[in-house]
Amino acid sequence: MFETxxxxxxxxIAFLLGAATGAVTALLLAPTSGKKLQKQIRNAVEDQVDxxxxxxxxxxxxxxxxxxx
Numbered sequence: 001m002f003e004t005x006x007x008x009x010x011x012x013i014a015f016l017l018g019a020a021t022g023a024v025t026a027l028l029l030a031p032t033s034g035k036k037l038q039k040q041i042r043n044a045v046e047d048q049v050d051x052x053x054x055x056x057x058x059x060x061x062x063x064x065x066x067x068x069x
Contacts, residue, residue, distance in 0.1 A: 012055065020048050 023044045
């Protein structure tokens with residue numbers, strides 16, 4: 001009777017936030033120097049931004065396929 005859809009958007013956002021939180025926590029708890037820690041955080045953030053951009057591109061491709069069908 002009722003069709004439920006899986007909440008992909010919410011799951012993806014929760015996963016990304018969890019991954020980012022875990023990465024930052026791990027970096028902050030690791031015994032490293034200030035400059036090295038800043039570089040690690042910067043690299044981790046850049047990696048996550050790249051991952052999000054890739055995911056957005058994939059979602060965009062899927063939406064375009066669905067709309068054009």
